[in-house]
Amino acid sequence: MPRIVRRVTRLLGLLGRRVVLLAVLLVGVFASVTFLPRDAAQSTLDRGASAAELAARRAQLGLDQPLIERFARWMGGLLTGDLGTAARGQPVADVVLVALPNTVLLGGLALGLTVIVAVTVACLATLRPGGPLDRLISATATVTLALPEFVVASVLVLVFALWAGLLPAVAITSAGGSVAPQALILPVLAVAIPQLGWNVRLVRAALADEARAPHVDAAQLDGLSRSRLLVRHLLPGVLPAVAAAAVTSVGLVLGGAIVVEAIFNYPGVGVVLTQAVQDRDAPLVAGVVALTGALILGLLLLADAVRAWATWGTR
Amino acid sequence: MAGGRRFWWGLVPAALLMVGTVLGPLLAPNPIDEPVTVPYATPSAAAPLGGDQLGRDVLSRLLAGGAELLLTAAAVALVVTALSALLGAVAVLRPLVGRLIERLADVLILLPPVLGILLIVLSWPDGGRLALCCAAVLLALPYAVRVVAASAAPIASAGFVEAAVAGGERLGRLVWWEVLPNLRAVLVTLLGLRFVAAVYIVATAAFLQVGPQPPAANWALMIRENAAGILLNPWAVIAPSLAIGLLAVGVNNTVEALAPGRGPVRLARL
Numbered sequence: 001m002p003r004i005v006r007r008v009t010r011l012l013g014l015l016g017r018r019v020v021l022l023a024v025l026l027v028g029v030f031a032s033v034t035f036l037p038r039d040a041a042q043s044t045l046d047r048g049a050s051a052a053e054l055a056a057r058r059a060q061l062g063l064d065q066p067l068i069e070r071f072a073r074w075m076g077g078l079l080t081g082d083l084g085t086a087a088r089g090q091p092v093a094d095v096v097l098v099a100l101p102n103t104v105l106l107g108g109l110a111l112g113l114t115v116i117v118a119v120t121v122a123c124l125a126t127l128r129p130g131g132p133l134d135r136l137i138s139a140t141a142t143v144t145l146a147l148p149e150f151v152v153a154s155v156l157v158l159v160f161a162l163w164a165g166l167l168p169a170v171a172i173t174s175a176g177g178s179v180a181p182q183a184l185i186l187p188v189l190a191v192a193i194p195q196l197g198w199n200v201r202l203v204r205a206a207l208a209d210e211a212r213a214p215h216v217d218a219a220q221l222d223g224l225s226r227s228r229l230l231v232r233h234l235l236p237g238v239l240p241a242v243a244a245a246a247v248t249s250v251g252l253v254l255g256g257a258i259v260v261e262a263i264f265n266y267p268g269v270g271v272v273l274t275q276a277v278q279d280r281d282a283p284l285v286a287g288v289v290a291l292t293g294a295l296i297l298g299l300l301l302l303a304d305a306v307r308a309w310a311t312w313g314t315r
Numbered sequence: 316m317a318g319g320r321r322f323w324w325g326l327v328p329a330a331l332l333m334v335g336t337v338l339g340p341l342l343a344p345n346p347i348d349e350p351v352t353v354p355y356a357t358p359s360a361a362a363p364l365g366g367d368q369l370g371r372d373v374l375s376r377l378l379a380g381g382a383e384l385l386l387t388a389a390a391v392a393l394v395v396t397a398l399s400a401l402l403g404a405v406a407v408l409r410p411l412v413g414r415l416i417e418r419l420a421d422v423l424i425l426l427p428p429v430l431g432i433l434l435i436v437l438s439w440p441d442g443g444r445l446a447l448c449c450a451a452v453l454l455a456l457p458y459a460v461r462v463v464a465a466s467a468a469p470i471a472s473a474g475f476v477e478a479a480v481a482g483g484e485r486l487g488r489l490v491w492w493e494v495l496p497n498l499r500a501v502l503v504t505l506l507g508l509r510f511v512a513a514v515y516i517v518a519t520a521a522f523l524q525v526g527p528q529p530p531a532a533n534w535a536l537m538i539r540e541n542a543a544g545i546l547l548n549p550w551a552v553i554a555p556s557l558a559i560g561l562l563a564v565g566v567n568n569t570v571e572a573l574a575p576g577r578g579p580v581r582l583a584r585l
Contacts, residue, residue, distance in 0.1 A: 146567035151556045255429030282438045293425040
């Protein structure tokens with residue numbers, strides 16, 4: 001069918017555009033590591049290293065070769081999974097890939113919780129527009145919108161771990177490196193709460209827009225109950241908006257996860273980055289940026305697919 | 316602007332908080348870098364909020380630790396708003412520039428702001444506070460320009476601007492005399508929202524230890540440093556947490572008070 005062909009070509013075109021964006025980001029990352037004052041040879045040597053040592057390290061890292069060749073090698077390395085060498089001599093890929101699954105777990109749970117709670121809360125607010133619950137929800141959303149994750153995390157630790165003694169204040173890891181489920185609760189909450197404010201508002205606004213659609217009016221005149229109206233007629237229409245809100249939150253959720261990991265000593269990318277900050281290790285950060293960029297790209301494409309699926313019948 | 320009680324409720328507490336934060340360093344009763352009590356001491360007469368990990372006075376460090384955060388965030392917000400006003404106005408008058416900036420904003424979706432800050436500040440280790448500010452401005456700019464351009468688009472197609480373009484006015488005059496004066500309300504809102512975002516990013520950078528270095532007193536750094544002793548003297552962590560929370564929420568409420576309604580809220584995303 002030509003329509004399916006058209007849709008698929010459009011999705012493929014979108015895929016191509018997104019991949020180009022990732023390539024541009026990687027060029028920017030390479031440029032910031034290359035052109036800013038300190039290069040990889042300096043950051044992978046001790047501060048007191050002599051000029052001869054520095055020259056040797058530059059040759060070893062290939063920094064004495066022409067820029068275009070270095071860039072080609074770096075990009076080629078990314079494609080084959082070689083992300084360069086960290087300050088302590090291990091390959092960046094090894095260091096990051098060990099920690100990444102834990103961060104993805106934390107971020108994924110926080111994002112899932114954000115979406116579920118945001119949709120539920122926005123629905124509750126929509127049931128009685130302008131009522132006390134609606135106003136309370138909107139005021140709370142405004143407050144959580146502005147809070148940094150580490151502030152939320154430290155208050156949560158104090159209340160739930162130290163005063164109430166309900167949950168562990170640091171991540172407990174088993175021998176295999178996986179985190180005990182109850183140790184995940186506070187980190188997930190700390191990442192999700194600041195994201196909730198924004199997502200609740202967006203879903204609430206989308207529901208309000210959808211409520212003005214003619215078919216919703218008609219259903220209301222037919223005497224459908226408010227909750228039935230909400231579930232059968234409003235929610236399907238806001239699905240693309242929910243997906244879009246969730247995707248714009250991905251980068252912030254990952255950033256938040258990295259910050260929160262430092263508080264809970266959670267064995268993820270955040271701990272790797274803390275080490276990178278102490279070592280002033282720019283190549284390691286560049287590797288992490290490349291990987292998270294690819295991850296967010298994948299989720300953007302997923303949201304595109306959700307939108308294509310939700311609007312399949314229309315147009 | 317919305318008049319009435321709600322407006323003042325949003326504005327006055329935040330204004331008092333900001334004045335207090337900026338004047339705080341002058342009010343600190345003890346030096347911020349000398350121990351006055353034992354590490355993680357509980358509150359006493361000498362140190363009303365107890366001691367930190369080196370026994371320094373938490374109250375004094377609290378009073379001293381907000382001014383730099385606030386002023387850095389304000390500087391970032393001002394620069395971002397000013398640059399985005401100019402670039403946004405140029406973007407609607409010169410569509411090629413507009414498209415370029417759109418694509419840049421698309422690229423930045425793939426880069427979490429926290430990671431962007433780390434990358435730039437670590438690649439530029441001697442940059443200090445300048446590196447931090449440049450990174451924060453660069454990462455926020457494409458979104459801000461997109462917002463200004465969206466608001467400026469209807470103005471650029473208005474009759475008086477088209478008449479000026481047809482009359483051969485130069486780009487600088489078009490931007491400064493025709494487009495920008497009509498964007499004042501948008502720019503005030505944008506400034507407030509960029510300020511909220513800048514408080515977040517500057518505080519988070521300090522927490523990740525890429526901003527101010529010890530022994531500087533800084534709220535975010537205090538939380539990081541004293542986390543280990545949270546059970547011994549909770550105030551060493553809770554006081555700066557509340558301070559950052561109140562500042563962020565206060566600034567946010569001010570923005571809400573200045574710009575009621577749903578439209579501008581969409582700009583709030585980092």
